[in-house]
Amino acid sequence: MRMDHTMQRSKFLTGHRTDNWWIEPVLVLLGLSAFLAYATWAAFQGNHYYSISYLSPFYSPLIYIKSGVAGAAPLWHSLLGEWPSWWPGFLPASPALLILIFPGLFRFTCYYYRGAYYKAFAGSPPGCAIGVIPQKNYQGETWLLIFQNLHRYTMYIALLYIVILGVDAIAAFVHEGIIGLGVGSLILVLNPILLGLYTFGCHSFRHLVGGGKDCFSCSRSGAMQGIYKKVSWMNSNHKLFAWLSLCWVAFSDIYVRLVSMGLISDWNTWGV
Numbered sequence: 001m002r003m004d005h006t007m008q009r010s011k012f013l014t015g016h017r018t019d020n021w022w023i024e025p026v027l028v029l030l031g032l033s034a035f036l037a038y039a040t041w042a043a044f045q046g047n048h049y050y051s052i053s054y055l056s057p058f059y060s061p062l063i064y065i066k067s068g069v070a071g072a073a074p075l076w077h078s079l080l081g082e083w084p085s086w087w088p089g090f091l092p093a094s095p096a097l098l099i100l101i102f103p104g105l106f107r108f109t110c111y112y113y114r115g116a117y118y119k120a121f122a123g124s125p126p127g128c129a130i131g132v133i134p135q136k137n138y139q140g141e142t143w144l145l146i147f148q149n150l151h152r153y154t155m156y157i158a159l160l161y162i163v164i165l166g167v168d169a170i171a172a173f174v175h176e177g178i179i180g181l182g183v184g185s186l187i188l189v190l191n192p193i194l195l196g197l198y199t200f201g202c203h204s205f206r207h208l209v210g211g212g213k214d215c216f217s218c219s220r221s222g223a224m225q226g227i228y229k230k231v232s233w234m235n236s237n238h239k240l241f242a243w244l245s246l247c248w249v250a251f252s253d254i255y256v257r258l259v260s261m262g263l264i265s266d267w268n269t270w271g272v
Helices: 002-009 023-043 101-108 111-122 143-148 151-171 183-200 203-210 222-236 238-261
Strands: none
Touching: 023 111, 023 238, 101 151, 111 238, 151 183, 151 203, 183 222, 183 238, 203 222, 222 238
């Protein structure tokens, strides 16, 4: 109680800590800001998202495709065909705008990311045992915290994306009906792997596997206990996999974009 009372009276960004506690929230602020800026820019381009047999994960799955766009995928990649006429004219015809909201919600409501961006962007709190921005009339679990509960449902969408990106990774090893290998193939195959490590280590998935039991250690299912232990290992490294998967998906889009624009060459066995 004494600690809580002291923390309530301490000023914002003040405390008794002498370590460099501020480094991590600053790095998170810079890292997430850079990713959000690039992802927003890339999503609004609507071009150069496909090359050889490589599809940027920012644009997958392709629901509609606008023909005649530089670096666009062939129309047969589209789930529903040509770009619709009802699309608002003030928005670019970008397939990414149709799908990024779903993995974005999973990331935004993630338990790790919530703690990370609360500290980095809102200073709530900026660090452990560091003074927070004073709040008046705190009302508990209000609209934002209730919205964060979507995480347990967006997890199922994230699981679907692992399958979708896995299919894209397999397609990256085939060009014009010929099985081969390219640098882009290896880059894209890492996407569903890192996303899987991040998603299967999610707190909601861990609860799905091991929840609903009053005494999990009493369970006779050795298989379930084994799965739970593996999920717990991924959960203990959730922060690491969260950042690796986030950085890799951006790098994958950058790589496909640069190859599509002809700014770099992809080494591959197809000779293209």
